Amino acid sequence: MSSSGVTLTAPVNIALIKYWGKLDETAIIPTNDSLSFTLSQDDMCATTTAMTVARGVKSKFWLNGKEMDLGHPRIRAVVEEVRKIAKVQGTDETLLDLPVRIASINNFPTAAGLASSAAGYAAATAALGALYGVKGDLSRIARIGSGSACRSISGGFVRWIAGSTSEDSIAVQVAPENHWPSLRWLICVVRATPKAVGSTEGMRRTIQTSPLMPARIASVPDKISAITKAIQERNFRAMAELTMQDSNQFHAICLDTFPPLFYMNDVSHRIIDFVHDYNRVKGSLIAGYTFDAGPNACLFTEQENFDELASVVEALFSDGVETDFVKGMKPERKVDASKLLDSINVQPIKGGIKYAIGTKLGGGPRKIDHEKFSLLDANGELIDRA
Numbered sequence: 223m224s225s226s227g228v229t230l231t232a233p234v235n236i237a238l239i240k241y242w243g244k245l246d247e248t249a250i251i252p253t254n255d256s257l258s259f260t261l262s263q264d265d266m267c268a269t270t271t272a273m274t275v276a277r278g279v280k281s282k283f284w285l286n287g288k289e290m291d292l293g294h295p296r297i298r299a300v301v302e303e304v305r306k307i308a309k310v311q312g313t314d315e316t317l318l319d320l321p322v323r324i325a326s327i328n329n330f331p332t333a334a335g336l337a338s339s340a341a342g343y344a345a346a347t348a349a350l351g352a353l354y355g356v357k358g359d360l361s362r363i364a365r366i367g368s369g370s371a372c373r374s375i376s377g378g379f380v381r382w383i384a385g386s387t388s389e390d391s392i393a394v395q396v397a398p399e400n401h402w403p404s405l406r407w408l409i410c411v412v413r414a415t416p417k418a419v420g421s422t423e424g425m426r427r428t429i430q431t432s433p434l435m436p437a438r439i440a441s442v443p444d445k446i447s448a449i450t451k452a453i454q455e456r457n458f459r460a461m462a463e464l465t466m467q468d469s470n471q472f473h474a475i476c477l478d479t480f481p482p483l484f485y486m487n488d489v490s491h492r493i494i495d496f497v498h499d500y501n502r503v504k505g506s507l508i509a510g511y512t513f514d515a516g517p518n519a520c521l522f523t524e525q526e527n528f529d530e531l532a533s534v535v536e537a538l539f540s541d542g543v544e545t546d547f548v549k550g551m552k553p554e555r556k557v558d559a560s561k562l563l564d565s566i567n568v569q570p571i572k573g574g575i576k577y578a579i580g581t582k583l584g585g586g587p588r589k590i591d592h593e594k595f596s597l598l599d600a601n602g603e604l605i606d607r608a
């Protein structure tokens with residue numbers, strides 16, 4: 223009954239210079255360029271299967287095992303755009319006319335400020351693109367699903383060029399995934415439940431009400447140039463400073479929005495204090511942070527400091543009960559942080575961080591064995607992989 227199917231994974235990306243604000247809400251044209259770091263899919267990813275089914279069978283979409291509305295404007299826009307481009311490129315129209323089934327799962331919290339929409343729409347775009355044989359740039363298709371998704375179409379460091387039309391608002395790679403192999407990330411899950419105000423609504427409110435927003439938009443081009451140079455030169459200090467400052471500015475803009483957007487919480491603020499104090503104690507800027515639209519902290523450092531950073535974070539913020547605190551890429555060894563902790567002027571918050579995910583720089587979407595890992599059976603029905 224099924225005619226063809228594709229299964230693949232797509233990565234999360236975390237912005238170092240944030241996207242926040244749209245000039246065009248439907249086409250998702252942002253107010254400014256943004257620049258991100260693609261995380262390894264060995265640790266965090268969205269997995270998506272897309273397949274055509276026989277005429278007369280209903281098209282369907284499942285997210286994390288739950289059926290969703292395929293008529294949702296964003297997912298529908300992605301399906302329609304992939305089909306439109308495939309048609310122009312000469313794909314057989316009988317294939318494009320068949321009903322489609324899509325199933326996706328995230329192996330990390332959904333809608334909690336950990337860029338699930340980025341990985342999810344990049345996976346959907348790449349899977350549909352492969353299903354229909356689309357060639358060329360997929361980033362502008364992923365962008366109409368969720369702006370930040372365009373950056374998950376490539377690995378390494380990626381810049382989303384704002385552009386001014388649906389055609390020229392695309393993501394391009396600034397440096398490949400093997401450019402800076404020593405970088406390590408520790409994604410600290412402070413809260414895994416969906417946030418109160420989603421990014422789309424939050425940025426709409428900011429555009430309408432924040433008097434500080436024009437100054438931020440004007441400051442972004444210089445920041446993009448400076449961070450691109452820092453990345454090219456593998457200058458950790460410059461990259462970390464620019465990233466932390468941009469995260470802080472983004473959250474200042476959120477507070478300047480009316481009514482205000484409180485994405486970070488007390489634990490997030492304590493983590494920020496900790497990173498600055500840790501750098502002070504170490505006598506050098508060796509760790510940085512950035513926060514998306516939620517309280518979860520994305521900490522980063524280089525490989526030589528990763529084990530110590532993970533141990534100190536665990537000592538200060540874990541509940542002390544969870545034995546498997548760091549998931550994903552684990553530290554090679556536990557470091558005795560007691561001496562260091564004596565010098566750090568930050569009060570612990572026990573249980574403030576539920577768990578952390580260790581990871582590094584990674585590549586763009588990758589096809590996986592459809593027969594083995596498909597989320598749909600041969601009839602296009604959901605396979606329970608929970």
Ligand SMILES: Nc1ncnc2c1ncn2[C@@H]1O[C@H](COP(=O)(O)OP(=O)(O)OP(=O)(O)O)[C@@H](O)[C@H]1O
Nearest residue numbers: 268326333334335336337338339342420421514515
């Ligand atoms: N794997 C997926 N496939 C398709 N759509 C997804 C997937 N994962 C998430 N989404 C969509 O993205 C929405 C969540 O987006 P939202 O921007 O609110 O959160 P987030 O992406 O986790 O956080 P942020 O963008 O602030 O980092 C979900 O409600 C769903 O509509």
Ligand SMILES: C[C@@](O)(CCOP(=O)(O)OP(=O)(O)O)CC(=O)O
Nearest residue numbers: 237240241368369370421422514515
């Ligand atoms: C804070 C951010 O993570 C905002 C991401 O916003 P989304 O891409 O989720 O928003 P929509 O385009 O409305 O879907 C910053 C960033 O990733 O650049």
